[in-house]
Amino acid sequence: MPQITVDHSKHVDFDREGFARDLHTSLVEIAAAKPEACKTQFRASEVTAFGYEDPDELGHAVVHVMIGLLAGRTEETKARLTETVLELLKKHVREDGRTVLHASAEVRDLDPSYRKFER
Template sequence: MPQITVDYSEGLADGFDRPAFARDLHTAVVEIAAAKPPACKTRFRRTEDITVGPETGGHALVHVHIAMLPGRTDETKARLTETVLELLRQYVKPSGDLLLHASAEVRDLDPSYRKFEGE
């Protein structure tokens, strides 16, 4: 916890500083949502094909999904998503004339969530 997934358009691969984004995002999650630093886990998934409305070209997407154990207020979640969007503005630089669509959400993990660490 938290489980962070970042889906991003293939066209952003060269203009998205993923390591720096993850580092600063983890710092924000610790400061805003009281997560423990070693618990922050982020995976990036490159998306090859996107469509925005009737358009198949000229757009790029980034969506950050943060799933956390229950207990954070709606205000805390909103503050965290706003911080995510600020970080995306800082670390995602689309090339050419791509129009960037960025979004983020924070949700509670389902009560069935379990994990283990080790071998």
């Protein structure tokens, strides 16, 4: 915990390492997460469809960040985290002058059944 997943259009140009580092720092500061517990996976989507546009035109791109936390954070903390994620995306996603970026973020409580192991 926290479990972080970043789904994005494959043609989004951004500094993933810098984004993850800044996000992990923010999670420690805002949500009292332990640095060693922060884990982020990036998943590039082969096709992003937007409205009736031909996906090959690459006129739109999507980045959605999902953060799963153990229960107990206030709604204010979660809202602060999502606003921080959006600011970090503005910082780390490079603009190309032709693609419209649709960025979003969500913080949710992990289900009580959540378990993990390390080896």
